Every structure is written in C-alpha cells, then in structure tokens.
Amino acid sequence: MPERQPAIYILASQRNGTLYIGVTSNLIQRLWQHRNDMVEGFTQRYGVHRLVHCELHASMDAAITREKQLKKWNRDWKIRLIEERNPEWVDLWGEVVGEDAPSERHGSPPSRG
16 A cells, blocks of 8 residues: 555444544554554544544545545444445454554554565
C-alpha cells in the first residue's frame, strides 16, 4: 500500500460494539495512532481500535464524500457493510501492514520500505 492513499476506515471496540468512521491520506500511520491511543478523543475514550472495514479512494475528495455518506447511515446499514466483507469482525490491521500474525499494539509505527 502506498504511503499516501486516501481511505476511509471503520474501527470497532469489539464485534457489534462502538463504531468510529474516519478518513485519512495515510491509513497505516492513522491506524497506528488510534491503536496506540495517540489520538485523544472518541477512539481513546471508548477503546475503539479494531479495524473492521476500509476502502481506498482515488482522491481525498472522494474519500471525504464517502466518509460523510457513511456517517449519515444508520447503525444497521454500517453493520451490514462491515459484515459483507468481514463477517467475523476480524481486525484487518495485519492485512493493511502486511503481517501474517494477529494484530496487537505496536511500540512504533511499522516501516514501509
């Protein structure tokens, strides 16, 4: 995955738990920040660290438009979207960073080289 790639992502505290929708141009860095509680606010306060859905977009405008669309959706629609691609609510962090092992918090951001 390129370092700069517009994306939207959905984090969850657990299966069917608290959801958070975000947008970024650097998915790996932003997820690492959430996972290590470097981002004060909602995700830190409610322990929302599990990546359960993400979409890559061609432009930041497209990603922001999609984020706004998803934030307007009701909870059932969001859950359906997650479960279409990730029925077990598996943490997708390992897929994003190219790891085989189940994900855990990391001491430093993964290098992409």
